Amino acid sequence: MSDVSKIHSLNIPTNKNLDSFQQQLPDASDTVPVIDLSHPDAPKLMNNAFQTWGVFQLVNHGIPVSLLNSIQSFIQDLFDLPTSQKLKIVRSRESIAGFGLVPLSQVYPKRPWGEGFTLIGNPVDHLQKLWPEDCKKYCDLAEEYLKEMKNLCGKVMWLTLGELGITPEDINWAGSDGEFKTSNQALRMNSYPVCPEPDESIGLPPHSDSSVLTVLYQTTKGLQVLIEGKGWVTVEPVKDALVVQVGDMLHILTNGLYSPSVHQAVVNQTHDRMSTAFFFGTPKNTEVSPLKKLVTPTRPLMYPTVTWADYLSKKYELFEETLPSIRLSAPPPGLSNVNDQNQVKVG
Ligand SMILES: C=C1C[C@]23C[C@H]1CC[C@H]2[C@@]12CCC[C@@](C)(C(=O)O1)[C@H]2[C@@H]3C(=O)O
Numbered sequence: 001m002s003d004v005s006k007i008h009s010l011n012i013p014t015n016k017n018l019d020s021f022q023q024q025l026p027d028a029s030d031t032v033p034v035i036d037l038s039h040p041d042a043p044k045l046m047n048n049a050f051q052t053w054g055v056f057q058l059v060n061h062g063i064p065v066s067l068l069n070s071i072q073s074f075i076q077d078l079f080d081l082p083t084s085q086k087l088k089i090v091r092s093r094e095s096i097a098g099f100g101l102v103p104l105s106q107v108y109p110k111r112p113w114g115e116g117f118t119l120i121g122n123p124v125d126h127l128q129k130l131w132p133e134d135c136k137k138y139c140d141l142a143e144e145y146l147k148e149m150k151n152l153c154g155k156v157m158w159l160t161l162g163e164l165g166i167t168p169e170d171i172n173w174a175g176s177d178g179e180f181k182t183s184n185q186a187l188r189m190n191s192y193p194v195c196p197e198p199d200e201s202i203g204l205p206p207h208s209d210s211s212v213l214t215v216l217y218q219t220t221k222g223l224q225v226l227i228e229g230k231g232w233v234t235v236e237p238v239k240d241a242l243v244v245q246v247g248d249m250l251h252i253l254t255n256g257l258y259s260p261s262v263h264q265a266v267v268n269q270t271h272d273r274m275s276t277a278f279f280f281g282t283p284k285n286t287e288v289s290p291l292k293k294l295v296t297p298t299r300p301l302m303y304p305t306v307t308w309a310d311y312l313s314k315k316y317e318l319f320e321e322t323l324p325s326i327r328l329s330a331p332p333p334g335l336s337n338v339n340d341q342n343q344v345k346v347g
């Protein structure tokens with residue numbers, strides 16, 4: 001257990017006065033925006049939500065409900081496996097892939113309550129070890145889900161960045177057709193059983209994801225997002241909705257314009273909860289720089305060029321200090337860190 005005496009404040013740049021983009025703080029409502037992807041205003045609403053909340057719930061997203069239901073029963077089967085079976089893909093100290101606690105949970109002062117699997121890249125080899133006989137139905141389902149999630153992330157990327165005048169030519173790793181064929185991906189399945197002392201425990205500690213985008217599927221409440229001036233806001237599950245969050249890499253790519261969603265998973269005394277998080281990432285070793293079109297006199301270059309591989313390795317030791325540790329310029333005037341009430345003890 002590393003020294004927990006360090007107090008880290010979650011340095012969350014909020015995009016208060018992005019004059020060039022007429023930004024405002026999250027609106028007065030206390031709930032995360034719910035956006036209908038089929039609505040003509042969806043691009044503008046998503047772009048605005050990314051700059052203020054860093055997160056929104058997406059409905060009419062085009063992912064078949066049958067697939068969402070299948071993934072929910074898939075993870076139920078996964079966590080119903082005997083522990084001896086789960087331990088066949090227990091993660092190592094060196095790699096986060098597999099079954100086990102994430103590094104963050106091992107240093108956070110509250111008792112980690114739950115279990116999880118992280119599948120990176122192609123999940124088949126891990127799933128084959130869990131179901132040596134009948135892996136096909138699970139492998140096919142996981143591959144189908146990853147394909148659908150990746151397509152959805154591509155759509156959300158172009159619809160939101162398009163509002164900022166960004167086109168596929170501006171993103172070297174998007175591929176000439178803007179299909180993000182070489183992008184990386186990971187899946188994290190979480191299971192949080194009923195907890196007798198929910199206030200002394202945590203499902204998943206406060207963190208931002210290192211992804212470009214994270215698409216989270218939850219059927220019962222437990223996800224909370226940290227919003228300046230509001231504190232922890234519970235993301236009330238909307239039936240068949242997907243929670244889309246800005247990851248650190250998209251925050252860097254947009255030169256700080258999109259806010260990384262800082263979130264946690266809390267536990268409760270009445271119901272078990274499971275969630276599936278899909279991480280859309282850049283190709284592991286591709287150099288990612290803030291988009292030139294988003295570096296302006298009022299918003300100077302905020303981050304250096306990074307690769308996802310380097311960023312992830314920094315993240316496992318610096319956690320929420322990772323972004324501040326690489327930041328080149330302070331956020332434009334009027335952008336502030338989260339106020340005191342959101343100080344959290346980590347590290
Ligand atoms: C693609 C990713 C994103 C990872 C690492 C890798 C796979 C597992 C992801 C998570 C999932 C749980 C929280 C987190 C903070 C963790 O420790 O593992 C995430 C981390 C990150 O977003 O940094």
Ligand SMILES: O=C(O)CCC(=O)C(=O)O
Binds near residue numbers: 188204224263274275
């Ligand atoms: O379980 C949740 O609601 C959050 C999961 C999450 O943040 C993650 O897996 O990165």
Ligand SMILES: [Fe+2]
Binds near residue numbers: 207208209214263277
């Ligand atoms: Fe997360």
